[in-house]
Amino acid sequence: MDIDDILREVDPVFHAVPQEKRDLQDLTRAWVAERCAPELLHWPADGLFERVNDNIKRQIEKVEEMTGDMDPKTNFALIVLQTELERFKYIVRSYLRARIAKIDRHTLHYLSTDELRSRLSEMELAYATRHQALLHNHYLSSFLSSFPPQMQNLNDAGGNSTMIDTPDLESAVFIRLLIDTVVEGRGVDADGEMNGKVDDIVILRWSDAKPLVDAGSAELV
Amino acid sequence: MALPLPPGLTHSEVAFLAEMEMVTVVPRQRLESIDLLSGQTPPLRPPHRAQLPLWLALLLKKQRRANIVPPPWLHPASLADIIHRETKGAGFSAPPPPPARANPHEPGRARRFADDDVTLSPPFQPSCTANAPAGYLPYHWLEVAESLLTHAGDDMAAPVGEVRSLLRDLVEVRAAKMRDSISELQGLERGMMLLTGVGSIELAESRGFVLGVVDGVRKIGASTEATRRDKEEMGDERDDEGSDDDMGI
Numbered sequence: 001m002d003i004d005d006i007l008r009e010v011d012p013v014f015h016a017v018p019q020e021k022r023d024l025q026d027l028t029r030a031w032v033a034e035r036c037a038p039e040l041l042h043w044p045a046d047g048l049f050e051r052v053n054d055n056i057k058r059q060i061e062k063v064e065e066m067t068g069d070m071d072p073k074t075n076f077a078l079i080v081l082q083t084e085l086e087r088f089k090y091i092v093r094s095y096l097r098a099r100i101a102k103i104d105r106h107t108l109h110y111l112s113t114d115e116l117r118s119r120l121s122e123m124e125l126a127y128a129t130r131h132q133a134l135l136h137n138h139y140l141s142s143f144l145s146s147f148p149p150q151m152q153n154l155n156d157a158g159g160n161s162t163m164i165d166t167p168d169l170e171s172a173v174f175i176r177l178l179i180d181t182v183v184e185g186r187g188v189d190a191d192g193e194m195n196g197k198v199d200d201i202v203i204l205r206w207s208d209a210k211p212l213v214d215a216g217s218a219e220l221v
Numbered sequence: 222m223a224l225p226l227p228p229g230l231t232h233s234e235v236a237f238l239a240e241m242e243m244v245t246v247v248p249r250q251r252l253e254s255i256d257l258l259s260g261q262t263p264p265l266r267p268p269h270r271a272q273l274p275l276w277l278a279l280l281l282k283k284q285r286r287a288n289i290v291p292p293p294w295l296h297p298a299s300l301a302d303i304i305h306r307e308t309k310g311a312g313f314s315a316p317p318p319p320p321a322r323a324n325p326h327e328p329g330r331a332r333r334f335a336d337d338d339v340t341l342s343p344p345f346q347p348s349c350t351a352n353a354p355a356g357y358l359p360y361h362w363l364e365v366a367e368s369l370l371t372h373a374g375d376d377m378a379a380p381v382g383e384v385r386s387l388l389r390d391l392v393e394v395r396a397a398k399m400r401d402s403i404s405e406l407q408g409l410e411r412g413m414m415l416l417t418g419v420g421s422i423e424l425a426e427s428r429g430f431v432l433g434v435v436d437g438v439r440k441i442g443a444s445t446e447a448t449r450r451d452k453e454e455m456g457d458e459r460d461d462e463g464s465d466d467d468m469g470i
Contacts, residue, residue, distance in 0.1 A: 017341065020260035025345050028238070036228050055258050062256075076284075077255050080277060084257045087276065090237070094224065101223035171228075172435035174416070174424060178340045185412030188442030189449070192412050199316045201424075203435060204413040219342060221424060 027052055027088075029219050031095040036174070036220040037213075038206050039167040040102045040110060043121040052092065059085050099124065107132050108155050108164045169207045175218040176201050184208060229428045235421050239364035240276040241344040245290040245351035252286065272350055275365065282373050289373040292348075293355035295366055297379045300387040302356050307394045313418030317348050317357035343421070363392065363422045395420070399427055403434065 248265035281287035348359035
């Protein structure tokens with residue numbers, strides 16, 4: 001018997017978190033994480049964005065229908081609906097813009113390996129590829145073409161230094177633990193390990209925090 | 222198009238998040254349930270209390286359709302108690318415990334906050350409702366307190382001025398702690414530092430400075446760290462060789 005079964009017994013109206021609330025929680029978490037992480041994170045895999053976008057579209061249609069109806073009672077409901085709609089759109093927009101900023105800054109880096117490419121959504125991948133191609137063509141026509149051919153690349157990695165800028169994966173982040181778990185950190189003078197508890201807020205390097213965040217045992221704050 | 226902001230939430234983004242906290246309202250008018258993107262709102266029937274997100278509660282309050290019940294931790298007695306603990310103890314006071322127990326007086330409120338695949342975290346935990354425990358500051362304490370005092374001052378349990386002066390004391394005590402913790406930062410001994418109990422706006426305020434210090438220290442010590450790691454690796458290899466020898470014997 002699970003704790004949920006026990007709860008259901010003592011509390012007849014017990015129910016798990018409804019889908020809408022889950023989506024809002026996931027969306028908010030994804031947004032905050034993207035705003036705080038030094039590198040681009042994975043595009044949510046479970047169709048979260050498609051679902052949220054569909055819901056927003058449906059809600060807009062509903063608002064349009066309701067606007068025709070001038071009953072003062074539904075009027076207030078309309079204001080509430082529109083306020084919430086704007087809040088959702090704000091999160092979605094801010095999330096996408098934060099991602100585009102990261103893609104713009106390190107385009108070649110995110111296009112360099114399959115693992116990194118898989119973090120982008122289809123649209124973002126198309127955007128990044130096209131943007132990079134345009135940029136390269138522009139450089140070629142304005143100055144690169146007068147360089148010797150072996151120096152015309154934008155992604156040379158030879159000679160101990162690479163031309164591809166990468167985000168600083170060692171920069172520090174704040175995380176909140178969502179479960180009791182062991183946190184490992186690397187410092188300048190020593191490495192450490194700590195038994196973290198739920199709701200603990202820890203400062204550590206992103207490279208140490210990433211496994212925890214990917215596993216869902218911690219979130220960025 | 223792209224967002225030109227550095228990593229980390231800005232103050233207005235933190236305030237936006239805080240507006241998603243659930244609060245308890247006492248409606249003054251009937252209002253049917255509204256089908257929102259985040260789920261249906263409960264139908265409002267005065268004088269039955271209902272839980273609504275803060276942004277909606279403030280909207281209702283402005284139109285005088287409802288009163289907001291201040292969360293128990295915002296009562297002067299609770300605030301004074303927290304200030305007392307903050308001044309005595311070292312770290313920040315503990316965050317509210319996860320509400321996981323079923324309360325027989327309130328059917329429907331038993332809810333585990335760790336579901337199979339979703340864990341609710343602030344602002345989606347009910348830490349600002351009338352049922353929240355007193356004596357614990359939730360993650361968005363300052364933002365929620367501030368907007369309640371500004372927009373729903375007449376619903377407070379005590380005069381706004383009194384609550385405000387208590388809050389100011391609390392902000393100062395905690396800001397001093399944040400400053401103290403910065404002296405620990407330069408070492409960041411084992412690669413991490415605990416800041417449990419810190420509030421969202423407090424993090425946003427000192428994020429730039431704290432992260433700047435941590436990253437700066439890391440860059441200064443980068444070569445020391447690389448040498449140490451090389452040495453440790455060599456040490457490991459030597460150990461391995463030693464054990465091989467043992468096996469040989």
